[in-house]
Amino acid sequence: MRVKQVADNLGISEHTIRYYDKAGLFPFVARNKNGYRDFSEEDLYWIEFIKCMRQTHMPISKLKEIAELYHQGSSTKMKRRDIFLKHQKNLLEQKKLIDEALQVLDKKFELLESE
Template identity: 40%
Template sequence: MTYTIKDVAKITGLSIFTIRFYDKEGLLPFVSRNKSGIREFTESDINQIKTICCLKNTGMQIKDIKKYIDFCMEGASTIDSRKKLFLEHRNKIINQINALTENLKLIDLKLEIYTSPNAVEIINEQIRIVNDEKRENCLPSRYTQITPSPSL
């Protein structure tokens, strides 16, 4: 069974424009064309496009994806090169995940403060510390403290 570019767009979630762009960039050398010059995709082609999407979605640059596709087109003799490329990319992803995890911890800490019943007091204390630090270093402070509203 073969698929049209429209079918592939629907299956992969890519736009037809993106698929054509990938083809123009040399990422789809495995896609065949019929006698009329129209692209015809197979299941294997779609699976390779899904791999391209995975690599793109995890931050791999087009030039490196092209390098991977070129390795694939050269056959089994490039397994070590593919493995090296994927290990390097995997390490970049792990570093990104670790950085995101650290950022998420800070966001969670801030949310914990902002949802605390003592949020105003905590923020005012933080501002007091910042203002003291600025004053000790002869720097102006631009922070404003909030006066807690009286309880009703």
């Protein structure tokens, strides 16, 4: 599958896919005889994962590290797990802050409506 098809299927711009490729996030993506990226179905799952993690502000450097570790095999499973756990902890902390901010806003709305 070519970059345009991947972009259309996943709702990511072609520019973003190329940027991720240049950043080293797709070391495993095959190229056809003309040198064009040829994404497989499995590659699409990885790109969806990247999209999700980027939406939660996981740094590209961490995603690259995960890709490199994955490429090294199952012996790196615990290192990848540790990265995921740290990111999960950060997300839970952010969620707590967001929940607190929403509660404050709810109180403000109540006050505004009672004026």
